[in-house]
Amino acid sequence: MPLFRASGKYSRAKAQPERKGRRNKKWMWNCKKTDVDGCVLSLRRLCLLSLADNMKNVWVKDYADNYLDHYSFRHIMGPFNLLPSELVEDLMSLLCTRKQLSRAALHLLLVPQLRNLSLQKCPGLVTSALCSHIAARCQGLWSLDLSGAQQLPSKVLSETLHCIPNVRSLSLAGMPCDRYVIRTIAHRCRLLRHLDVSCCHFLSPAALLPLGGGAFSLLALDIGFGEQEGDPVAAAAYLLLSLPCLERVAMEGLLQACCLIHHREFSQTNEFADREGVPRLEDMWRVRKQRQGLDSCRQKSEAAAEEGLSWEGYGSENEEDTSRDEGPSCSQNQAEERRRRVLPQSGDECLILRLKEVKGLTFDSLYSLGKLCPDIYSISIKADHHEDTRGRCQGSLLAAGLQTWSGRLRSLSVQFPGPVVGLLSGLQVAGSSLVSLTLEGVKTSSHTPLLKVIEACPKLRNLFIFAEPPTTPQEEEDEEDQQDHRDLPRLPNLCSLTLKFSYDHIQTKPVMSWMSLKRVLKCLLTGSPLLEKLSLVSLPCPLNCILEDVLRAGNLDCLFGDSTGLAPMPLGQVEHVDLLRTDVQMVTVKSIMRQSKRLKFVNVSHCWQISQFEWLDCVLSSKVQVIWV
Template structure:
């Protein structure tokens, strides 16, 4: 097999136009979805599916039999060099998703023009030898995901990252990543914008400091850095540093918040206390940490950040004044050739030397404003400080312990602007209702985990105060006391709250493992589910697991409410689709649903691709085997 030689420009130019206009699709990660009105797979997707089906018996077989363990190629000239990088990436994703990706297939697909590579679904393939191939062949990679590859030593990872200077997004979650890896990334991946090192247990919180360039010069006590901070806008580092002191997590998070000015999305251990430390300026708490780690004092880092924030404000104001006076704008605003530091050095010497103290005093009064938009890993105690530091927040994941009723005042800061909200709360749902009445009007995603329910839990009111939801996920404990109804007092459909934009719904209840089926004694929950199914015509993903109430009758009632004159596709007629008319994925584990009801849903929705009815005790193996032949729907049953 010949070694790789660069594609000539003419061949590459011929390949590019084929991508244009191939499909009108929207991107979802590294794969494409068809438009809502598409009923037939695009020609490109059909070709890729054919390639995926023939990889093992054709190209992979030939390469594995004749070359894989006999030669070591720096590059391989094969049929995939002629494909655009985006299609190679999608083909890799298809093989990975089907569990058909092998070492030989990866060798063939590691082409020089590949921009994105995700091996999250097959971490067993990630070895030092494969990483050497990646480093040699794919130096233009912009996105790399090696999450879960636990057999890759830090030294091999360092060698790989030192050869990938173009990486913008890097996911190393769950890997044996240590301080040396972070130092290598900070030194060589200078364009990095997203980093995920969650669950890297060998990584201490202090080891993340090189990302912000925070280093103390041995000969000076003033703040300095070996290099400028990375342009990180997203940093995910939860569940790291086993055995580290809690104070280290707080101080390290404070350093990172102050030294990484581009951060928008953050998930850090100790993030909440760090916000409180910065907001209350209790910098003396970090002195011991600074001495031990050899970094500048947190107070100096804070002053440097305030100076940077002041210079940005000054530059904006000066550019506006120059424009208002008819003068030529500054070089930075004109063509971007000069850096902000150069401009300050040339045109702001007196401000720096004479007015520094006055400016610092004004900044101290006004306070520091962080640009965070998405925050994970904070607790209820830190909400007030978080609101003062991050008034522009629109996504929040909160572990609130036992303080649910105290949230209302703290959420006023973000009233009308929060889009995504997640609670981890081991108390009753009713405690969260006051906070949702403040923040719910703007929410498009709501997640409630570990919450407790009662038979009088106001789920309908929760739906009413969050009318714009697209995603609703509730993981809860069932009621401890039973509720048995003698009659069903169903409300009129017009009186029920609706979620017309809802795309994804999950209601999951815990259960006793020694029970074949959950106890069904929360009868009023049927009305809530009926409300959600009927009032959400755009629903695509439905997950109802271990419900403590009958479900089969609710789905049948929903299907009876469907107007037969409605067009389920609703694309040409303009009418809204009927309930469950656009469903694509259904999980109904441990419910009383019957196979006849499942078949009715299949007949209604032409989009349905997957149904999981595992542990549904009213479905027999014979019914499941018969239903497996139904259209193209994958039906899972245990």
């Protein structure tokens, strides 16, 4: 029996091509669902999208109506038990992104093969009942993130952690953790490699002491206060010495602890050690130093073995015989050189910590940190704008402190309530190797040297600047703004750019007080063809004309500069665009949409040049998500 009927032959003849056309259009529309530049979505992604679309109306509805509040299952045998762990995790992430992850959906997706579970985006779903399901069904978890679940009792959290001993990564930031939770982690989670207990205000620094002896990274910023003033420093020093494999750390009192260890001022922590029942820091330093010596000895022994040398050969008759054979002129010198390369050095060498990523620092003690931790590649610093007792400003302290890691530092984040020019000397010291730079709270003026910042950091992939706009308006554009832009510094590897300026909520639009910023923006947008995320918020200069010039220059370069048409175009790879509180116009936004086939999201909220009619027209005619209020 045919699926479709027609009343006559002409009707039928016309109907079939029309339906075929409709089917082709529908197929072509589905093919337009792409991840990147014209590539059709993979079968895996399409299946996940189909599952997500049917979760609410099929599986979740049936389970919620018939079982959710009536029964408690240790395991639910269903279609999701047959899926690999990676597919279940991707489906859960997709539901979180769509804000469709419900209690019933979670019950269905808590399968035994699950390895990674993150509920950070929906902490309201984390309850005692849900944790009992996690403990019963997902005992093989490797990663668990419950950050922000403030209503979960610490007793329930301890019981849950006791049932997942294989966990490697654990994020409990902002939760009501206490010393009992830490003890459970220390005694039960022996495979742990990452722990985040930041913003756990019921957790004192001394409560972290049971973690000593582990081999994981620790983030514990803004936790509860210690019983005495020196407790955070003493606890930080204890953990630095007792965690030999610690590479990532963020703790209160970290820099003071590094100074204490560097200068061996352990006596001031004896009272803390005796009160908490832990070994004194002087003894721990001696043990750690001895271990470092043994490790150094082993490394030199391995290096000697590679060169055909051995420990037993030194000082023996065989060595003397070999020396005599080498001749009287070089025998003693060569034997001594071999001893120097292989035998361990004296005990006077400094203790070296293995830290690589450190947060929560200040400018004051970067020197001591550099002596203890020469291998750091990521630093987060918070500074106050004042001069120290030696009369040097914070910028000079930063430059001197970063000298240790010059050419090796990859990520730098600075909170600095002063002018950008104060940080320039430090950026010139460490900027050559930076791939990520964050400047927060900085002040700007019409003479702020942003171009010099760009020139000092040529390898940047991520640039984030949150700044105060200039207080004095710039009446006229600088003459150099009219010059050729081809000789300006470029960031060819830049993937993410954020320039965000604070603004007065009373004002409809920001004050256009920094006209020479246009030159910097043209430099960044034309010189960063790999840009994927662009966020320009409340700019104190016109933006629409800049974007028009960048798009026009890209089209001209494509037509006349490269005959192959393979040259990357400005904004051609961008996927996410935020242009809040700027003078951008909808016609320019549409030009960006045409320029980038990858574009998925545009936020033009509070852009006073865009009307509601233009926004609705763009929403209806484009598959890009456009936000406007």
